Amino acid sequence: GNSVTQMEGPVTLSEEAFLTINCTYTATGYPSLFWYVQYPGEGLQLLLKATKADDKGSNKGFEATYRKETTSFHLEKGSVQVSDSAVYFCALSGPSGNTGKLIFGQGTTLQVKP
Amino acid sequence: ETGVTQSPTHLIKTRGQQVTLRCSSQSGHNTVSWYQQALGQGPQFIFQYYREEENGRGNFPPRFSGLQFPNYSSELNVNALELDDSALYLCASSLGMGQANEQFFGPGTRLTVL
Numbered sequence: 001g002n003s004v005t006q007m008e009g010p011v012t013l014s015e016e017a018f019l020t021i022n023c024t025y026t027a028t029g030y031p032s033l034f035w036y037v038q039y040p041g042e043g044l045q046l047l048l049k050a051t052k053a054d055d056k057g058s059n060k061g062f063e064a065t066y067r068k069e070t071t072s073f074h075l076e077k078g079s080v081q082v083s084d085s086a087v088y089f090c091a092l093s094g095p096s097g098n099t100g101k102l103i104f105g106q107g108t109t110l111q112v113k114p
Numbered sequence: 115e116t117g118v119t120q121s122p123t124h125l126i127k128t129r130g131q132q133v134t135l136r137c138s139s140q141s142g143h144n145t146v147s148w149y150q151q152a153l154g155q156g157p158q159f160i161f162q163y164y165r166e167e168e169n170g171r172g173n174f175p176p177r178f179s180g181l182q183f184p185n186y187s188s189e190l191n192v193n194a195l196e197l198d199d200s201a202l203y204l205c206a207s208s209l210g211m212g213q214a215n216e217q218f219f220g221p222g223t224r225l226t227v228l
Contacts, residue, residue, distance in 0.1 A: 004156075032214045043118070043204060043219035044157070051214045089156050094213030101147065101170055102206075102217060104156030 002027040006090050006105035013080055013112050021075040021108045023064075023090035031092040033057075033066050033073040034102065038087045047075075047088070080112045116141055118207050118220035126226045127195050135190040135223045137205030143218070145169075145211045146188040148180060151202040151222070163188055164211050192225075200227045 007022040048057030053068035149157035159172035163182035177193040206217035
């Protein structure tokens, strides 16, 4: 079945460092891909998405490119801030059926130190 | 615009009891999905409701059931609670059920089963 694998955390970085969180997926066809972020004590918020191969999703300085050839959707940010500390989830939806159910990775905790 | 709300925030039950969790979808959204998030894990899809009908179900036993009402709010019912049911239960709403549709998450209900 479809699945998502993320790099294990926690990831600890200093402020202004470069961030990469790896995400790979297994799915038939062309799923939609998402990054969600969960701040302490809050629900999940959509960070960015991409719906077809080679699409780049971007938001708040974060970027991820849908790579069909490597089945990857790595999250990057050029300069992290303390306020970026949160848990990040990679997820996919589809392509079979039309429920739009999300399949999540296990999450990666990011801690940014001043 | 009111976001997704869930009640209660926290709940403590004992094994064998029954529980009902509630979710109000974002204004204008006709689709509600429920997810179970165990501690330190990514959310797992339970089921989805579209216009009051169940539309897709994850790998959860029948003692997990749900309802969607004409105003698109929803309930998740769990019978015969087990210790492993302890988790954060997330509700998400969307406009339609397509794979690319953004799902908006509520803050969750933390269920503890003793």
